[in-house]
Each structure stands twice: as structure tokens, then as C-alpha cells.
Amino acid sequence: MSNAIQLLRFITAGSVDDGKSTLIGRLLHYSKSIFEDQLSAISKTSAKRGMAAVDLSLLTDGLLAEREQGITIDVAYRYFATPKRKFIIGDTPGHEQYTRNMVTAASTANLVVILIDARKGVLTQTRRHTYLASLVGVPHIVLAVNKMDMVEYSEETFNAICAEYRAFAAQLGIHDVTCIPMSALNGDMVVEHGDNLSWYKGAPLLELLENIVIDYDVNTTDFRYPVQWVCRPQTQEHHDFRGFAGRIESGEIAVGDEITVLPSGRSSRVKEIVTYDGNLQRAYAPQSVTLTLEDEIDVSRGDMFVKANATPQIAREFGAMLCWLAESPLDLNRKYIIKHTTRMVKCVFSRLEFRVDVNTLAHHETGKLNMNDIARVAMKVQQPLALDHYSRNRSTGSFIVIDEATNNTVAAGMIA
Amino acid sequence: MKLVEDHNMSSHIFTHLDALESESIHIMREVAAECKNPALLFSGGKDSIVMLRLAEKAFRPARFPFPLVHIDTEHNFPEVITCRDKLAADLGERLIVRSLEDSIRRGTIVIKDPDKPRNPYQSVTLLETIAEFGFDACMGGARRDEEKARAKERIFSFRDEFGQWDPKNQRPELWDVYNTRVHAGENIRVFPISNWTEMDIWEYIARENLYIPEIYYAHEREVIRRGNSVIPVSHLVQPKPGEKAEMLSVRFRTVGDMTCTAPVESTARNAQEIIEETATTRITERGATRMDDQTSEASMELRKKEGYF
Ligand SMILES: Nc1nc2c(ncn2[C@@H]2O[C@H](COP(=O)(O)OP(=O)(O)OP(=O)(O)O)[C@@H](O)[C@H]2O)c(=O)[nH]1
Ligand SMILES: [Mg+2]
Numbered sequence: 271m272s273n274a275i276q277l278l279r280f281i282t283a284g285s286v287d288d289g290k291s292t293l294i295g296r297l298l299h300y301s302k303s304i305f306e307d308q309l310s311a312i313s314k315t316s317a318k319r320g321m322a323a324v325d326l327s328l329l330t331d332g333l334l335a336e337r338e339q340g341i342t343i344d345v346a347y348r349y350f351a352t353p354k355r356k357f358i359i360g361d362t363p364g365h366e367q368y369t370r371n372m373v374t375a376a377s378t379a380n381l382v383v384i385l386i387d388a389r390k391g392v393l394t395q396t397r398r399h400t401y402l403a404s405l406v407g408v409p410h411i412v413l414a415v416n417k418m419d420m421v422e423y424s425e426e427t428f429n430a431i432c433a434e435y436r437a438f439a440a441q442l443g444i445h446d447v448t449c450i451p452m453s454a455l456n457g458d459m460v461v462e463h464g465d466n467l468s469w470y471k472g473a474p475l476l477e478l479l480e481n482i483v484i485d486y487d488v489n490t491t492d493f494r495y496p497v498q499w500v501c502r503p504q505t506q507e508h509h510d511f512r513g514f515a516g517r518i519e520s521g522e523i524a525v526g527d528e529i530t531v532l533p534s535g536r537s538s539r540v541k542e543i544v545t546y547d548g549n550l551q552r553a554y555a556p557q558s559v560t561l562t563l564e565d566e567i568d569v570s571r572g573d574m575f576v577k578a579n580a581t582p583q584i585a586r587e588f589g590a591m592l593c594w595l596a597e598s599p600l601d602l603n604r605k606y607i608i609k610h611t612t613r614m615v616k617c618v619f620s621r622l623e624f625r626v627d628v629n630t631l632a633h634h635e636t637g638k639l640n641m642n643d644i645a646r647v648a649m650k651v652q653q654p655l656a657l658d659h660y661s662r663n664r665s666t667g668s669f670i671v672i673d674e675a676t677n678n679t680v681a682a683g684m685i686a
Numbered sequence: 687m688k689l690v691e692d693h694n695m696s697s698h699i700f701t702h703l704d705a706l707e708s709e710s711i712h713i714m715r716e717v718a719a720e721c722k723n724p725a726l727l728f729s730g731g732k733d734s735i736v737m738l739r740l741a742e743k744a745f746r747p748a749r750f751p752f753p754l755v756h757i758d759t760e761h762n763f764p765e766v767i768t769c770r771d772k773l774a775a776d777l778g779e780r781l782i783v784r785s786l787e788d789s790i791r792r793g794t795i796v797i798k799d800p801d802k803p804r805n806p807y808q809s810v811t812l813l814e815t816i817a818e819f820g821f822d823a824c825m826g827g828a829r830r831d832e833e834k835a836r837a838k839e840r841i842f843s844f845r846d847e848f849g850q851w852d853p854k855n856q857r858p859e860l861w862d863v864y865n866t867r868v869h870a871g872e873n874i875r876v877f878p879i880s881n882w883t884e885m886d887i888w889e890y891i892a893r894e895n896l897y898i899p900e901i902y903y904a905h906e907r908e909v910i911r912r913g914n915s916v917i918p919v920s921h922l923v924q925p926k927p928g929e930k931a932e933m934l935s936v937r938f939r940t941v942g943d944m945t946c947t948a949p950v951e952s953t954a955r956n957a958q959e960i961i962e963e964t965a966t967t968r969i970t971e972r973g974a975t976r977m978d979d980q981t982s983e984a985s986m987e988l989r990k991k992e993g994y995f
Contacts, residue, residue, distance in 0.1 A: 276701070482943060547743075665861070
């Protein structure tokens with residue numbers, strides 16, 4: 271059985287102007303994934319701006335404001351395929367102001383390419399993005415030391431940057447970092463090796479992305495099934511049908527299996543696994559299905575089906591790592607809403623335990639949480655939630671925080 | 687979403703299409719469960735036909751917990767309207783049609799040139815329809831691979847009370863925990879097939895054996911060559927002096943406003959042959975077919991800011 275994924279989601283990250291968008295453009299161009307009309311459109315725009323060569327960052331920097339300023343503001347998603355794999359790329363912004371958009375992209379990625387400008391080395395934003403990638407659990411990091419053309423393709427410079435970066439990553443428990451020297455502008459080490467970096471023996475980026483083994487990151491042991499929607503057709507034909515639609519977030523389920531409904535704790539057995547394409551005997555994460563039960567028990571959206579042999583913790587008070595994303599700081603006196611799987615509940619933050627300095631990874635006491643701060647908090651919710659550690663289960667270990675007044679998403683939370 | 691490809695499931699491999707399908711079903715169910723009064727925008731085009739099949743997968747054996755809504759420019763290809771009506775009727779779902787003509791009669795749309803494309807005006811009628819029914823969420827079949835402004839948009843895309851999109855200030859969207867909350871008068875546009883590509887759509891049409899308007903398949907059609915495009919002759923478009931109509935074997939990659947949707951030369955007569963052509967094409971879907979997108983560098987972004995899908 272092969273667990274290697276066919277569809278790889280990766281993002282580029284790193285500090286401002288390190289060449290993230292240029293790299294994506296180069297990758298698409300060299301892998302022949304740019305269409306003729308796209309290329310002619312960005313050539314025209316580049317010429318209009320008086321540039322000598324085509325600016326490949328225009329491929330992902332599609333907004334007017336981005337083109338005007340020559341920066342990336344929000345994530346652009348791009349899709350391409352090689353005979354080996356399909357890719358979804360997220361090109362993220364380097365500016366600290368737009369960190370929340372980087373977090374948005376990182377939360378669904380399997381791999382992150384962190385770029386560094388070879389002239390500048392490891393910067394605060396490099397560390398911040400690395401920390402955030404590890405916090406949201408992106409399993410693989412590739413370090414691309416870019417703009418090697420500006421440092422005469424120096425092996426020493428490359429080695430020094432890699433060593434510094436590896437030391438930082440090791441503090442986060444990340445030991446699996448592949449480092450590649452690169453010139454996104456000239457195309458060295460993007461799709462082809464090129465002639466300028468003959469001292470480097472590794473594979474170019476695309477080859478690495480095509481071949482890197484990434485097992486799927488679903489927890490296969492603990493069955494978790496948050497009920498999304500109750501299916502009650504109330505038609506002649508399906509008069510008594512009452513199904514619970516949802517997606518299997520982890521584990522698997524078979525007809526006849528005993529399940530427990532959380533938080534009520536009532537039990538029943540799975541009668542049918544209904545899908546449009548016919549009933550199944552067994553289903554696995556991340557399939558979307560509809561389950562019917564043997565017994566008429568009370569179940570609504572927000573409840574979670576689990577199996578008795580692997581239950582999550584049921585809690586009203588818990589600790590979490592929080593990444594604050596809103597411009598207005600966290601207000602300890604206010605109530606917020608959190609959405610955890612399919613359940614929305616009110617919550618308060620009872621204590622800020624510490625804030626993380628992304629440069630040194632030191633923990634600092636803090637009374638405040640501002641935009642882009644990362645902190646450990648203690649929180650209390652109105653109704654109990656069925657929680658797992660984020661490291662064990664991404665779906666049941668994560669939540670978002672919503673400001674009731676503005677309805678904005680103000681934080682990302684991870685049970686830890 | 688989680689990625690399980692090639693996940694060997696007893697009898698069946700979980701393919702990339704299965705992964706995309708499950709993601710889309712999950713999104714539609716979130717909308718149905720959390721939004722008070724959602725709608726599914728349904729045009730009779732291929733993407734919205736895929737959306738219908740996904741909705742069947744998400745909600746059957748129940749009926750859809752939302753109506754289908756079409757904003758009709760009355761510049762549509764008749765085959766598309768036929769298909770729209772047939773699919774809605776076959777599914778037994780409610781179809782609401784609102785026409786640009788209604789807005790023109792009300793005076794909220796003032797058409798300068800009756801033969802020009804009507805896409806820019808669609809936003810007006812859409813916003814009026816949203817207000818008429820009080821929809822708080824509209825699901826649409828836009829894909830991120832279509833256009834550079836779409837490539838930037840969230841799956842749950844928040845619109846203010848004027849229907850406007852603020853691309854510089856989008857809500858964070860973490861994992862697949864979607865924030866569907868809006869104040870009265872605001873709404874969200876939801877794009878369940880954001881992550882699908884044109885190729886995925888055709889592979890899905892083939893796999894699910896979906897019925898789509900015949901004009902997506904190669905057929906003989908009377909066209910005029912104008913610049914790099916071939917333009918279909920219709921009651922709205924006639925050859926200008928000096929132009930000559932000719933018969934060509936063509937198919938449509940998108941089916942929009944008849945005055946600005948160009949077909950491509952093709953001999954592909956079924957989904958499988960279209961998949962083969964799609965694999966080798968060097969022009970994007972909109973680049974090949976939507977003349978209105980080429981008027982300025984940012985036409986789509988500007989239209990979206992005004993309330994377009
Ligand atoms: N010399 C040289 N310049 C490069 C290279 N890669 C990118 N650049 C230039 O660096 C500048 C910034 O590139 P972008 O790709 O826009 O940088 P970015 O990391 O996407 O920036 P943000 O998204 O705004 O954070 C542009 O002028 C690029 O042409 C490289 O390998 N060598
Ligand atoms: Mg950029």
C-alpha cells in the first residue's frame with residue numbers, strides 16, 4: 271500500500287523581497303505551466319513598467335495594489351502538474367503586516383519552501399515564518415538560499431546560512447531540513463541544475479518536490495466524526511430517514527461499529543454508511559459520508575461521533591497556543607466565539623501564560639496580545655468540547671477565534 | 687483539508703478527484719448548516735453543473751437546503767438555458783431566474799450599447815436578487831485557476847453591505863474551519879470548487895458522466911474571425927462590412943455572454959477527447975474565450991470589487 275500523496279500542497283515563505291513570487295514564476299515557467307496568454311500579459315506589463323526582462327513575480331502578484339507596490343499582500347494559489355505529481359502552490363507575503371495571510375496558507379500546506387536572500391541571511395521574518403510553519407505542523411521544510419548570483423555563488427556563504435538556519439530549526443525540533451542554493455532570477459537550481467552551482471550535488475527544487483516522500487498526515491487510528499448537518503428528507507420515499515452528514519476527520523468506521531456521541535455520551539451502532547454512489551461497508555478519513563444509527567438518539571450539528579476505544583478529552587477549560595491575527599489586541603475582559611470542528615461556543619481567555627519571542631524562542635510574561643503575537647493561553651468555554659492535542663489530530667486539535675462584534679476571524683488556536 | 691491520496695481503501699483508491707470532491711462536499715454542508723438563507727448560483731455552465739452533482743452528493747436523499755439562482759443576461763446560448771432548465775427540473779429543485787432585463791426596466795441598469803457584453807452589469811442584478819430574497823450566502827462555481835484575482839480569493843469570501851470585495855483585507859481562513867458569520871445586510875460568496883482546475887472539471891465530468899450543454903463538444907458553427915478570436919455568429923453578432931462568416935469545427939471552453947465568448951477550434955466530441963486537448967493547450971480557459979477579460983489588466987478584480995461573483 272502506497273501512502274505517498276499524489277497532490278502536494280506547498281507554500282513559499284520568508285522575508286520581504288527574498289524572491290518568493292519570482293521563484294514560483296520561474297518554477298511555473300520552466301515546468302511549462304505558464305500559458306502563452308499569461309506570459310504575454312505579464313511581458314506587456316513588465317515592458318510598460320520599463321523593466322528589461324519579464325518580471326515573473328507578476329504571475330502571482332495579481333492584485334492592483336500588489337503590482338503597484340511590487341509586493342505580495344495576500345496568498346495566491348497556483349496549480350500545476352508534472353507527470354509525477356499534482357501541486358497546489360500558495361505564494362505567501364513576506365511583510366510582517368500580512369503574516370495572517372501566511373498563516374492562512376500554511377494551515378493547509380504539506381511543505382514549506384523558506385527563502386532567504388543570500389546577502390542578508392537569516393532574518394526575524396525568516397524565523398517567524400519557520401516558527402509559524404512548525405506551530406501549524408507543516409511536516410517538511412526546504413530552505414532555499416536565493417539570490418546566489420549576488421554573492422558570486424559562494425559555497426561558504428551558503429554553508430554559513432544553512433548552519434545558522436539549521437541551528438534555529440533544531441531548537442524547534444525540526445531536524446529534517448533540505449537546503450538548496452538558488453537563483454530564482456536566473457533559474458539556477460529551480461528546475462535545472464544550471465552551470466553556476468556545480469559545487470552543489472543535490473537535486474534542483476522541482477525534482478525534490480516531485481520525489482519527496484510525504485505520507486498523508488491523517489491520524490488513522492482515532493475515529494473522529496463531527497456531525498455537520500442532519501439529513502431529514504421527510505419525503506414519502508424516505509419518510510423515516512435520519513442521517514448524520516459529516517466528514518471522517520480521522521480513523522475509519524464500518525457498519526455495525528459502536529459509536530459514542532459526544533458530549534452527551536450516548537451510544538449506538540452504525541446502521542448504514544450512505545453515499546450518493548451507494549452504501550458502503552466501511553469508510554475512511556477524509557471521506558464525506560452520511561451515517562445512520564440503530565437507535566433513535568439525540569444528535570445535532572456540533573456533536574461528535576467517536577469510538578469507545580479512543581476517546582478525546584472532554585473539557586471546558588484547556589490550554590492552547592494562540593496566534594493573534596487581528597489588528598485590535600486581545601481583550602481579556604471580553605467574550606469571544608470559537609469555532610472548533612462544527613461547534614461554535616462562547617469563550618473567555620482566563621490567562622496569558624507566556625508570549626514567544628520568535629527570534630530567540632524565549633518565553634516572556636505578557637499582559638497583552640497584539641497582532642502577530644504567539645502565546646500560550648488558558649481558556650474557558652461555555653459548553654464542553656471534545657479535544658485532542660494538535661500534534662495528534664489537526665482537526666480536533668485546532669480552532670478559530672471570532673470577534674462577535676466584527677465577525678472577524680481574530681486568532682488561530684491549537685490545543686497543546 | 688487532509689491529504690490522503692492513493693490511500694488504499696479496500697476496493698477503492700482515494701484519488702485526487704476524491705480528495706477535491708470531499709473537500710467541496712464539506713464546504714457545501716458548512717454553508718447549509720450555518721447560513722440562514724443560502725443559494726447556489728447556477729448558470730447551466732460546466733462548473734455549475736459540477737456544483738450540482740456535488741450538492742447531490744452532499745445532501746441526498748434530502749432535497750437541497752437552498753434554491754438554485756440564475757442571473758440571466760439574456761445573452762446566453764440557447765443550449766445552455768435548455769440544459770439549465772432540464773437539470774433543475776430533473777433534480778426537482780427550485781430554480782429562481784432573475785434577468786438583467788428586470789433591472790433595465792427598473793432603471794437600475796442603463797445599457798449604453800445593447801450589443802455589447804453584459805457581464806459587467808450582472809453584479810447589479812445579482813445584488814438586487816440577494817436583497818430581494820435576503821440571501822446571506824451565495825455559492826458559486828468560480829475556480830482559482832481561472833484568473834489572477836480569483837487566485838487570491840478565499841473559499842468563504844466576505845462581502846460588505848454593498849456587495850464589495852476588499853482584496854487587501856480578507857479574513858484569515860485557517861485549516862478548513864470556516865467563519866460564516868455576517869451581519870444583517872452583508873453576505874458571503876462561497877466557492878466550493880476553488881481548488882479545482884479546468885482539467886479536474888473535465889475529468890470529473892467524464893467520471894460522473896454529467897450531462898452538459900452540447901456546445902462544449904466540437905460542432906460545426908458559423909463564425910467570424912476578428913483579430914485572434916473566432917466569434918460565433920448569432921442574432922447579436924453579425925459580420926461587419928468586409929468580414930466573412932465561415933463554418934468551423936469548434937467547441938466552447940466557457941459559456942458566457944454570446945457577444946464576448948469565443949469558441950476554440952476543436953474536434954473533441956466527448957469528455958475524454960477534451961481531456962486530451964486540455965492537457966496540451968497553451969492558452970488559459972479565459973484567455974482563449976473571454977474577450978471581456980482582456981479589456982484591462984485588472985478587469986476581473988475591478989468587477990469583483992463591485993459585487994461580481
Ligand atoms: N539578483 C536576484 N534577484 C532576485 C532573485 N530572485 C528575486 N529577485 C528580485 O528580488 C525582488 C523581489 O522579488 P519578489 O519575488 O517579488 O520577492 P517576494 O519574496 O515575493 O516579496 P514579498 O512577496 O513582497 O515578500 C525582485 O526585484 C526580483 O527580481 C535572484 O535569484 N537573484
Ligand atoms: Mg511575493
